[in-house]
Amino acid sequence: MRIIKNRKLIRNRWRLDGGGDGRVILPLARFRELRAASSAARAGLLLAPEDEIASLADADLTAAGLIALEFGSFNEGRGYSQAVELRRRGFRGEIRALGAHRDNLPLMERCGIDAYQLADGEDPEAALAAFSEITAYYPLNGNAPPRAE
Amino acid sequence: MYQYGKNDRKLLAERARQFGGQVTRFQDGALDAGHFQHLRLRNGLYQQRHAHMLRVAIPYGVLSSAQLRKLAEIARDFDRGFGHFTTRQNIQFNWPELADVPEILARLAEVGMHAIQTSGNCVRNITADHLAGAAGDEIEDPRPWCELIRQWSTLHPEFNWLPRKFKIAVSGARADRAAVRWHDIGLRLHHDAAGRTHFRVLVGGGMGRTPVIGKVIRESLDGADLPAYLQAILRVYNLYGRRDHKYRSRIKILVNDLGIDAFREKVDAVWRDARAPRLGEAEIARAKSFFTAPFFTAPPKKQKDRANKKAPHVLPAAGAEFLRWRARNTEAHRDPNMRIVHISLKAPGAPPGDLDAARMDALAQIADDYAGGEIRVSHLQNLALPHVHAEDLTELWRALHRLHLATPNIGTLNDMICCPGMDYCSLANTSTIPIAKQINARIGDLDRLCDIGEVQLKMSGCMNACGHHHAGHIGILGVDKKGEEWFQITLGGSAGDDARIGERLGPAIARARVAECIEKLLETYLELRSPGEKFLECVRRAGVAPFRERVYADHQKPQTHPEPVAA
Incomplete structure (x- = not known):
């Protein structure tokens, strides 16, 4: 399966707990257990929309190979604020939107999300076009979108 | 008024094109109907009883004559020849075809208008005192601040998918004419001891099936902190507002559930933590520069006509009908030589708030002739000419009367x-x-x-x-x-x-x-x-x-x- 990262299609090297190849992405409790058991294991951290960024320790952020945000539905809005707060906390690793839809990509990107596992039925090739649809923005509401390469 | 620059125009053009693409994908079956609904709502397009309805924003109620002419053109070309002014300083067209909407948006963009975020669960059109810049009881013109909030809220990346719709109203006068306490956020402008612009911030007001009057969350917020503080409120709402029940999702429910003090603590924590930048003096000054008063330099139409020898100057008879209109439909301006003129859209028998295309055009001309080309839209579903030379009143009245736009019922029971x-x-x-x-x-x-x-x-x-x-x-x-x-x-x-x-x-x-x-x-x-x-x-x-x-x-x-x- 392919995902979008930094506006490019790449092969997905991470899997959610429960199957598939690659490194594992775990919910917070399991993520902490694994880290306590083996400091060498580097897992991804899965956050549900109701998880509070303030409840994460700095050590969680340092240890996370990536942070995945769940967007269960098209109109789920909490992940946008979670991403902004993660960047505010200084997290510089990958923030991945799970279940992203093409039409939401430009705003997700401006919130600091840089990787997208698209929802079922979304065509990743076609979705890439979404980034160039809206390039203008008002600086008062945040950062510029990253420049297209 | 605010003049669109390159960036504003680019944003509208891109947005109209983006929506055009979404309409096409929907019509081709490539975009799910449920998803398309969310997208069309954020572009002001509803599915109504008989047809689509397009809601166009008139930010803080300020309309130029050129914009009003464009609204007339759209009413004629895409509607059944009229538009409906709403309680939120929007205008609604009731009969557009879906396939025409991208074209309508493109035409609106020509005059710096749009339908972005006029519906859907996002920050809606910013509303304000419709007499801003003209009223005698004004502390400071709120429009520059409204424009800054408009820009802040437009395509805000974090707040496009809130639990529910979100309405912000601003008043800069001693009397509140913007119903700020009935809004999700209400802002009352005042000056602090040093003369700096501050706002009293109210939160959690709203109508609907659970009416609530807004509560004070902050007595005095420095204007420079406005975007950062709004961001903090919206973030707390976005993260903690209920999403499980449509009728329990407005911010008023969250504020009531937490209590205003606990809600304030959460907001302050985000505000402190976010370290969001303050507005710079230059940014504020730039916003203010759009709202100077060039109309004061224009002479009364009468004097111009005399100078141009256009019309013979006849003293009009101040009949009882005129006097009643003057008493009911005009009020004092901050400049004693000027008047504010209200235009009632509540003529008996007509649907309140409706105006047909021919009269939109005629009114645009009247605004050019008598009022510096500026029109206001009020949350009471009326229009106003905010700056009229007092000596032009009788001729203006005749012109309005001919259009049946001089119904002297402002503020009465029938002005409903x-x-x-x-x-x-x-x-x-x-x-x-x-x-x-x-x-x-x-x-x-x-x-x-x-x-x-x-x-x-x-x-x-x-x-x-x-x-x-x-x-x-x-x-x-x-x-x-x-x-x-x-x-x-x-x-x-x-x-x-x-x-x-x-x-x-x-x-x-x-x-x-x-x-x-x-x-x-x-x-x-x-x-x-x-x-x-x-x-x-x-x-x-x-x-x-x-x-x-x-x-x-x-x-x-x-x-x-x-x-x-x-x-």
């Missing part, structure tokens, strides 16, 4: 707020426009209306309260019971600084008796009033009881509703 109701809206339970006509027909005598004085009548065709019935001195709420239309009356509500939720009069009234009931309320008032006492003051002093007794004295069981309906 009324949602579109069942005639258009797919949410409505009852019709409202026929009720407005019924009331106009029964209580239409202007002398009598002027004697009764200020009464704000507000009518909604369902619990969603688009017609602000909770805030009406007299509120009317349409309810459906077993396929029949009944009307719940409330008394004593208000929208301004004394904001209050109206109290229910009693069981709902049958459709045929609404005007009769209103008449009884007015009769009661005329009997009870002390000299100079206004309707609302009288209701507040005497209470609802004497009004209730009068209305329900004659007709009890058969006409009244069998069970009470919660407002």
